[in-house]
Amino acid sequence: MHHAIRIHEHGGPEVLRWDELPMPSPGPGEALVRHAAVGLNYIDVYFRTGLYKPPALPATIGMEGAGTVEAVGDGVTELKPGDRVAYATAPIGAYAEFRTIKAERLVKLPGDISFDTAAAMMLQGMTAEYLLLRTFKVQPGQTILIHAAAGGVGLIMCQWAKHLGCTVIGTVGSDEKAALAKAHGCDHPIVYTRDDFQAKVKEITGGKMLPVVYDSVGRDTFMKSLDCLAPYGMLVVFGNASGAVPPFELGMLAAKGSLYLTRPTLATYTAKREELAGSAAALFGVVQKGVVKIEVNQRFPLKDAAEAHRALEGRRTTGSTLLIP
Structure with a gap:
């Protein structure tokens, strides 16, 4: 037994x-x-x-x-x-x-x-691998946003993305988590309970916004994540810790700059x-x-x-x- x-x-x-x-x-x-x-x-x-x-x-x-x-x-x-x-x-x-x-x-x-x-x-690290190297292949010099940057996937992604030459912005829930994320490669931790992360992204990028946002939070961050993207940018929703994203008008992606939206899973990326x-x-x-x-x-x-x-x-x-x- x-x-x-x-x-x-x-x-x-x-x-x-x-x-x-x-x-x-x-x-x-x-x-x-x-x-x-x-x-x-x-x-x-x-x-x-x-x-x-x-x-x-x-x-x-x-x-x-x-x-x-x-x-x-x-x-x-x-x-x-x-x-x-x-x-x-x-x-x-x-x-x-x-x-x-x-x-x-x-x-x-x-x-x-x-x-x-x-x-x-294994799960968090292979998730970081496919997100950074395959779903949206980040390039040196890019600035990216990772939500829940002090979580398991977040800490791995921050380190890996920094190694790949990215400037990393990350959202966290407290000053303690901000310090943890910063110690693991997050250049700009944003305490979302205090600061508007969309406004901070605009400030950090000088209004240029981002090529990609990695979002495991879902409902609470979805709309503002879209607004953090530059034209042709990609929102990668790979989790919904705050709840599922409600239905939305697809034309919104066009109006906000011909954006891309994807919902990948580790199961698909490791199926073979x-x-x-x-x-x-x-x-x-x-x-x-x-x-x-x-x-x-x-x-x-x-x-x-x-x-x-x-x-x-x-x-x-x-x-x-x-x-x-």
Whole structure:
């Protein structure tokens, strides 16, 4: 037997239950992984609340983990028991002491990357990779805006974008978070609870505005994010921590300067094995070189996942948060 955090219904953090379950065994093409650490991400909240629908209830949520291969199923040749691995893709099921997952969704960890670092960075780091290098390929000399700059994805993006030669503007919720973002490559942190970020962007850019805005906040920032863009600029909405963006008139993009709008997902950008491997390799590379430092600022026992969710939704977290089985 082993334990997992499951939801039997959708709702607040209180619906997260610590269930005892039979030990899983790997089927053909699968590996059984003993988790050493599990990553906490806002997408977990979406599955808990029902914004994203799991295949069925009860469901074990969670998208990201790192650990050791315990066994492999028929047809698996690229992995063996004892291999150190990590992942950050569907299907859900990471909030568990053990889980089975398709072997092709796992990547082997370099020896100098710990389980904690891997579980803290895979989803957020590969998200940063596709956003900066593929969704909108940033160029040296560009000025960009990253919302939630002191969060897990935000801190990684600030460091990576700075390394790529960008001037980074970031929104944060407090002076403490502003200092954290600045220490990780954000040139111009804006405390959105005090300052109008659209006005500050106009001031910082001398009225030229921006080629791209990366927005994981959603409803509360959407309209002003559009207004931060220069003509032909792109708004990349990759999350909705404040709620889903309501319907809007498409002609608005034309009126505001022939703007582009996209809603990408990590699932799409890592759907093919070669894309997953390439994204992970790029992430491992910048971490191993010290270009990107992964900040694990909160740890909770896996059985206390509800408290971790309360902290995340209450904006009491910075950097990455781990759940420890």
